Amino acid sequence: xxxxxxxxxxxxxxxxxxxxxxxxxxxxFTSYWIGWVRQMPGKGLEWMGIIYPGDSDTRYxxxxxxxxxxxxxxSISTAYLQWxxxxxxxxxxxxCARHVTVVTPFGWFDPWGQGTLVTVSS
Amino acid sequence: EIVMTQxxxxxxxxxxxxxxxxxxxxxxxxxxxxxxxxxxxxxxxxLIYGASTRATGIPARFSGSxxxxxxxxxxxxLQSEDFAVYYxxxxxNWPIFTFGPGTKVDIK
Numbered sequence: 001x002x003x004x005x006x007x008x009x010x011x012x013x014x015x016x017x018x019x020x021x022x023x024x025x026x027x028x029f030t031s032y033w034i035g036w037v038r039q040m041p042g043k044g045l046e047w048m049g050i051i052y053p054g055d056s057d058t059r060y061x062x063x064x065x066x067x068x069x070x071x072x073x074x075s076i077s078t079a080y081l082q083w084x085x086x087x088x089x090x091x092x093x094x095x096c097a098r099h100v101t102v103v104t105p106f107g108w109f110d111p112w113g114q115g116t117l118v119t120v121s122s
Numbered sequence: 123e124i125v126m127t128q129x130x131x132x133x134x135x136x137x138x139x140x141x142x143x144x145x146x147x148x149x150x151x152x153x154x155x156x157x158x159x160x161x162x163x164x165x166x167x168x169l170i171y172g173a174s175t176r177a178t179g180i181p182a183r184f185s186g187s188x189x190x191x192x193x194x195x196x197x198x199x200l201q202s203e204d205f206a207v208y209y210x211x212x213x214x215n216w217p218i219f220t221f222g223p224g225t226k227v228d229i230k
Contacts, residue, residue: 035219037166045158045166045209045221059217062123095165105216108156110168110177 002026004034004096004113011119012086019082020116022096029077030054033099035109036070036081040092050099051079086120093117124148124215126222128208134230135200143225145193145210154214157186157195160224161206169208170195197227205229 007021022034035050049060053072060070072079079096093115101107125148135141145155153173158166168177170186173193183198197204210222 108171112165
């Protein structure tokens with residue numbers, strides 16, 4: 001079974017750093033891009049960025065470029081999303097998801113991790 | 123940037139009735155469109171990709187249609203477990219993916 005398992009909920013203060021994780025299993029982790037998606041409380045889905053664990057090629061949404069860093073450690077089949085200085089506005093649920101393609105680079109996201117809730121409050 | 127819009131924002135439907143959800147792209151995305159279902163407290167789940175192909179394990183009452191800029195998700199006979207928020211997403215503009223704002227399907 002293809003699975004993405006994310007790290008647990010975090011409560012942080014503004015200005016603190018944070019790195020959350022997404023561990024893949026049941027498939028070749030280095031052969032599929034992994035994307036990250038933000039969902040602020042009561043709001044919709046926002047695509048943040050995507051990484052290819054095979055060579056760590058990373059692309060960001062313009063809205064999130066410079067705000068977060070996406071990385072991966074292929075030796076342990078894990079992708080990461082990190083912040084160097086959190087703000088209250090970073091409070092949200094964060095999902096990772098596997099990018100699936102057939103022949104072309106155009107692909108959808110399946111499956112999704114269970115989500116990591118990040119709360120930033122003083 | 124491709125902007126996705128969805129209508130209506132909320133759809134009130136009785137169990138057993140048909141639900142029709144719309145998604146529009148600001149420019150053509152060909153058939154590179156997916157639909158996801160999200161229930162409260164859960165992660166999104168893929169329903170449809172390629173505008174009309176059901177994902178593995180998705181019941182036949184879910185169907186997708188459209189191409190270019192206009193897309194539709196139809197749920198032929200709503201079951202209690204189908205009350206959720208539905209998002210469309212374009213993936214034609216690699217590597218920029220955009221979601222629609224969602225349509226909430228609730229019980230009438």
